Amino acid sequence: MSTMLEVSGLTHQYGRGERAHVAVRDLTFTVESGQLACIVGPSGCGKSTLLRCISGLIPATGGSVRLHGDEVSGVPDDLAVVFQDYSRSLFPWLTVAKNVEFPLRWQKVSKADRKRRAEEVLESVGLSGVGKKYPWQLSGGMQQRVSIARALVSRPALLLMDEPFASVDAQTRGELEDLTRRVQRDLGSTILLVTHDIDESVYLADRVLVLSKSPAAIVADLDIDLPDDRDQITTRESEQFVSLRGEVARLLQSPQVQRTGEADTTDAASESESEASDAGATADEAGDAAGARADTGPHAATEADSDGPTGTDGTAEASDETATARS
């Protein structure tokens, strides 16, 4: 397998100087061709910033992103993004078919070809015969199918999905998850999907990357060795699934995930209490501030520095941490 996506030392901060908020810090990972990788992390941890950097929508302030070997600067041609908010992402003034054809307009594809390919891809997402409708005439799940179809129509080398199923009901979510896996297998696409939903990440992925709180850093990289054919009911019941899910959940609750961010922001400077809580205050969640105040000791910093796939370490400490947090 060749490497499709290579992210090295990716850093992104908003603003400058004291007011700077580091959303992503020194992220390094790769995604192989044909892989479906999920990034799971607590909400507000910088997942969306990461995706925006990878897709070239915003230039990262540090590090590099390579798509099949080419440095990404600006939006690459053979990359597509599926956003969470389908109702805002689809163009309401275009019919479903025109929406799906949209990316082909900018490529050398004849009108007839565009039409045919749009029909094909709509059929592959289970939406034949709705091409003439407008997006608002479809249900939420169907609208998200349309945006998946639109993303796939130009056969992108890499498909990025930003919490794609977060705004649909549970039933539809299951259907869309299965659809994503099926389409990915059929077309051999490479998908990087970001989610905050642990179950979803394990169910979908060949591989799960666990991200820490803001600034995002990778704390674990798990291979998901579930069978390729997955089923919403039996897969989710299987022991393997349950234990993988538990592992990811523990990682997400581990002190590494909860604390890495705050410790990281202060690792260069000597750790003073005020600095740590400053870092917490810039993060958008109130919980961060609480975490920052609790973890100004040098212990937290050393722990955080050891990032990478140290899953079991994190697991052991996770239960301790939750116990102390509750008391």
Add this chain to the structure above:
Amino acid sequence: MSAPTATAKRGRILGSAAVTWFVFALALLLWELIAVGADTVYFPRMTAILGTGADILLSGPAWRLMLGDAAFGIVLPSLATALGAWAFSAALGVALGTALGRSRWAMDYCGTLISFLRSVPPVTLMPAFMVMFGIGLRMEIAAIVFSTLWPIVLNTVDGVRSVDQVKIDTARSLGTPRRYWLGMIVLPAAMPKIFAGLRLSLSIAILLMVVAEIVAGTGIGLRIATAQQTVEYTEMWFWVLLLGAIGYALNSALLAVERLVLGWQPTRGDDA
């Protein structure tokens, strides 16, 4: 579709065209009755007004659909002035508004100025227009353009500015080339607001047309003024009602165009 409830049913019956026209006819009838009761020259009977109107407009030969000289000599030129000036405003206003809205800083400089220009009651500028353009058609056009331009500009700026960030990201990630950006993303997204501006300015155009014509002594405006001065109140009322009808017809026509262009909007189609 869910089963129609009693309220929905009533709503549909009340909202139907037949009912609103029935109420309209009822109002005309009420006018007639009050006028008969009042019996004053200032408030003529509706039948008399409509009769006078028919005499004025429908005095022509059959091959012209009975339309008389007044229709061609007075109503059409007035309409052409108003519509022509409004169309010019629309083209200029959308272009100007798009340019201002797309620029990062232009509205920081010009925003207050444009809001100010828009707030000046255009009718009060009539003397200034008379001095600048002389009494006549050029003055009428200038007055209508000046008063209809700013609502269109401001609405277009607003529309162009309010393109959803997710749509911008989507369009960028789908590789939309820059030269297609305006036509494919910005203007379609701004279209609902642009149309709101166009509708607003269309009614202003009719208003300014009459005022300018009264001042300049042409068209429908002159007729209203003359009828009033010569105590021909029946005729005066006819011209006033005709203006109402023209405004209604133009607004309906623009709505029809809007429905065609903005047919994609989920809430379109039931408001009139």
